[in-house]
């Protein structure tokens with residue numbers, strides 16, 4: 001039986017997370033040279049999430065003198081407003097550590113600004129590789145990069161590990177070929193909070209950057225990995241969309257497991273991307289995630305490429 005992902009549930013899990021702090025607040029528009037940016041701030045227990053800058057941004061205040069930590073930086077056009085908002089929130093004048101969950105422009109738009117101010121930038125080694133080149137991205141118009149040297153990661157990771165920062169123990173890991181082929185997750189053990197990165201979205205289907213290695217098997221594996229990290233009430237920050245929890249990750253894992261089986265079966269029967277769209281394999285989830293057609297086509301194509309290479 002299909003699982004229920006009601007919008008009500010997303011609202012409830014979102015407000016659960018908010019209950020630990022204060023209600024999400026809208027920062028009055030902070031106008032940058034190019035655009036006006038309206039940022040929604042949501043306070044968690046001992047951390048904040050900033051919405052409205054191209055992706056969800058997680059930030060933690062300075063403890064023990066380590067400095068402010070920010071995970072992802074939004075699009076470059078919102079970077080000035082975002083950085084101002086984070087600094088105002090914490091009453092600080094610099095962000096010491098920026099983590100990129102992957103290389104996409106929606107996540108790395110503050111790299112140059114913060115790198116120029118001397119912030120440490122931590123990312124997977126493949127994020128560094130992509131940012132050193134000019135690449136086309138799934139959602140971004142035109143080519144992105146190369147970023148100037150100052151916006152490149154100063155420290156890279158390649159697999160699973162642990163680090164301590166600002167009094168927190170953080171476990172991190174790599175999710176190969178899931179969304180961008182450079183995706184990392186971070187789990188803050190004392191906060192019981194997972195910053196899940198690109199493979200996880202709520203209220204919308206994940207983007208599959210199949211041009212850069214994303215495929216359905218990798219996406220499913222990402223959920224299998226994250227399902228091992230969370231417990232039912234873990235606060236989960238998706239790359240896009242409202243905050244969810246560990247139970248939602250388990251439900252999504254079940255949904256993608258079924259979809260992977262269905263798509264593999266249909267491929268074996270000779271069905272193409274349009275055929276699987278017409279079959280309505282994800283129609284039960286339209287109310288929760290929106291129109292699934294693009295996601296379905298990319299998911300099918302990615303399996304086809306994996307098993308029937310050109």
Ligand SMILES: [Zn+2]
Pocket residue numbers: 102104106179180198207
């Ligand atoms: Zn992305």
